[in-house]
Amino acid sequence: MKKLSVVFAILAVLLSDVMCAVVAYSYCNMQWGIKYMGFSAPAGAAFLYAIPFCIGIAVCAALSLFFRSRAQRA
Amino acid sequence: MLSERLYTLRKKRGISQEQLAEALGVSRQSVSKWESGASTPESDRLIAISEYFDVSLDALLRGTGDDTPTEAKQTMAEQRPSVAGLVLCLAGVALMLAFGLLMLLFPAASEQIADSSAVTLDGRGLILLLGAAAAAAGAVMLLKNRKG
Numbered sequence: 001m002k003k004l005s006v007v008f009a010i011l012a013v014l015l016s017d018v019m020c021a022v023v024a025y026s027y028c029n030m031q032w033g034i035k036y037m038g039f040s041a042p043a044g045a046a047f048l049y050a051i052p053f054c055i056g057i058a059v060c061a062a063l064s065l066f067f068r069s070r071a072q073r074a
Numbered sequence: 075m076l077s078e079r080l081y082t083l084r085k086k087r088g089i090s091q092e093q094l095a096e097a098l099g100v101s102r103q104s105v106s107k108w109e110s111g112a113s114t115p116e117s118d119r120l121i122a123i124s125e126y127f128d129v130s131l132d133a134l135l136r137g138t139g140d141d142t143p144t145e146a147k148q149t150m151a152e153q154r155p156s157v158a159g160l161v162l163c164l165a166g167v168a169l170m171l172a173f174g175l176l177m178l179l180f181p182a183a184s185e186q187i188a189d190s191s192a193v194t195l196d197g198r199g200l201i202l203l204l205g206a207a208a209a210a211a212g213a214v215m216l217l218k219n220r221k222g
Contacts, residue, residue: 004155011167018174025178052202056170059206059213063163066217067155 001071005064012060019053077111079137083127084109098122156215163212169205173198 026046033039084094091109095102098119107113115123124131176183177198 001155004160011164011171014171015167015174018171018178022174022177025181029181048199049202052170052199052206053174055206056167056209059163059209060167063213063216 001067005067005071008060008064008067012057012064015053015056015060019050019057022053023047023050075111075137076114076135077109079134080123081109083123083129083134087127094126097126156218159212159215159218161212163209163216166205166208166210166212169208170202173201173205 023046026049027043030039030041030043030046034041034043084091089097091105092102095105098105099122100119104113104115108115120131120134124134127134
C-alpha cells in the first residue's frame with residue numbers, strides 16, 4: 001500500500017511536468033500559427049490540453065492519499 | 075484438541091466461561107467440562123460454537139483449517155486493491171505520459187495522429203482524454219471495493 005501511494009504520487013508529479021511542457025509547446029505553436037499561418041483560434045486554446053492532464057493528476061493524487069491512509073491504518 | 079481450541083478461542087475473544095455459556099444457552103459447568111476435555115459438545119452445540127467464534131467446523135474440530143474469522147478474511151480480501159483497476163489506471167496514466175512526450179519530441183508523428191482522427195475533435199485531445207478516462211475508470215474500480 002505504501003509503495004502504491006509513492007508510485008501514484010510520483011505519477012502525479014510526472015503528469016504535472018508533462019502537462020506544463022505540452023501546454024507551453026502548444027501555446028508557442030499556436031502563437032506562431034496565428035502570426036504566420038493565419039490560425040483563427042486564440043493562443044489560449046492551448047490550455048485545453050491541460051484538461052486531461054488535470055484529470056489524471058487529480059486521479060493520481062486521490063489514489064496516493066487513499067493508499068497512504070490505508071497503509072497507515074494497516 | 076477441541077478442548078484446547080475452545081479455550082484458545084475464548085481467551086482470544088476475551089470472554090469468561092459464564093459469558094460463553096450464556097451466549098450458547100448452556101451452563102458454565104458444561105463449558106468448563108468441554109474445555110477440560112471431560113466431555114464433548116453435541117453437534118448442534120458445535121455448530122453454535124463455530125458460529126459464535128466465526129470459525130469453520132473443520133478448524134474447530136480438527137484444527138487443520140484456517141481459524142481466521144471469516145469476517146476478517148473478507149476484510150483482508152476487500153482491502154486488496156483490484157488488479158484490473160490498478161492496471162487500467164496505470165495504463166491510462168502511461169498513455170497520457172507517452173503521448174505528452176510524443177507531442178513534445180516528435181511533433182510530426184503527433185500531427186499525423188491528429189489528422190487521422192475521423193472526429194471533429196482533435197485526435198491528440200481524444201487520445202489524452204482516453205488516457206484520462208482510463209485512469210478515472212481504474213480509480214473508480216480501486217475505490218469501489220474499499221471498506222470503512
